[in-house]
Amino acid sequence: MMIMFFVYILKSTSRGSYYIGQTSDLESRLSRHNAGRNRSTKSGVPWIVLYWKEYETRSEAVVMERQLKSLKKRSAIVDFAISNSFRGVACLPTGRRSPVPNLPKSQILL
Numbered sequence: 001m002m003i004m005f006f007v008y009i010l011k012s013t014s015r016g017s018y019y020i021g022q023t024s025d026l027e028s029r030l031s032r033h034n035a036g037r038n039r040s041t042k043s044g045v046p047w048i049v050l051y052w053k054e055y056e057t058r059s060e061a062v063v064m065e066r067q068l069k070s071l072k073k074r075s076a077i078v079d080f081a082i083s084n085s086f087r088g089v090a091c092l093p094t095g096r097r098s099p100v101p102n103l104p105k106s107q108i109l110l
Contacts (some may be wrong), residue, residue: 005061007068009051009081009088012044018077020068022061027053037065051081051088 006026010019010033018039019041025028030049034068036042064084071077 004054005058007053007061007064008046011050015044022065051086053086
């Protein structure tokens with residue numbers, strides 16, 4: 001089985017801020033964010049997945065993560081995610097939920 005890498009955009013439900021990262025295990029990474037085990041996201045707990053995209057290699061994911069992190073406005077981040085085929089809220093015009101592998105629906109903003 002091939003390992004996939006995710007680039008993800010989280011949204012803090014308490015502060016409304018965004019966090020961008022990459023990982024090979026999105027479920028575990030979200031759990032660590034919500035457990036307060038990441039210094040840069042600890043103050044924003046709880047976090048939900050806003051957008052995500054899978055990549056075959058970590059190097060592809062890192063390139064996309066850096067591009068996203070270079071954007072400062074939330075609207076630019078959302079526009080970038082939509083134009084680069086990220087899955088999430090904007091990809092669901094019918095209002096249906098789109099599953100993130102192994103994540104409870106309560107941790108996905110849809």
